[in-house]
Amino acid sequence: MIRGMIVAVMLVGLSSSADAMSLIFKNYKAAKNEDEKALMKLYLDGVREGVSIFDAELAVEGRQPLFCMPNNLALTVEQAEDIMMREAEKNTDPDNVPVSLLLVEGLKDTFPCQH
Numbered sequence: 001m002i003r004g005m006i007v008a009v010m011l012v013g014l015s016s017s018a019d020a021m022s023l024i025f026k027n028y029k030a031a032k033n034e035d036e037k038a039l040m041k042l043y044l045d046g047v048r049e050g051v052s053i054f055d056a057e058l059a060v061e062g063r064q065p066l067f068c069m070p071n072n073l074a075l076t077v078e079q080a081e082d083i084m085m086r087e088a089e090k091n092t093d094p095d096n097v098p099v100s101l102l103l104v105e106g107l108k109d110t111f112p113c114q115h
Contacts, residue, residue: 025088025102026095041077047100048080051107066104068113083110 023043031037051066052075058065069075080103087106088094094102 022098022100024095025097025099028099041081044080044084044099044103045077047103048075048077051100051104055107065113067107067111069107069111083107 023040028040028044031040052069055065055067055069083106084099084103087102087109088097091097091102
């Protein structure tokens, strides 16, 4: 059931414009008021949840996960934002990079898997 939902979401994503589906970093950090900031955090929380589920599914399938969080850690949206912001600081021009990519790369750096 979950696999079918993931495939459906991926098909919708493939049929839509990538620009319309992605929130880039400059737009994330340009939130003007508390409502916009809350919306940006809600988006990031969805990305955090989706990436975490995808990573867990890779491990269940016996494939190499992208990152390896400790089992006793429940990653909060605030922690995800901190990780994403630190990753953006490493990038020479993060403004046009999708928030999702910055988060994934940051999670890989923060929680590397032992190969």
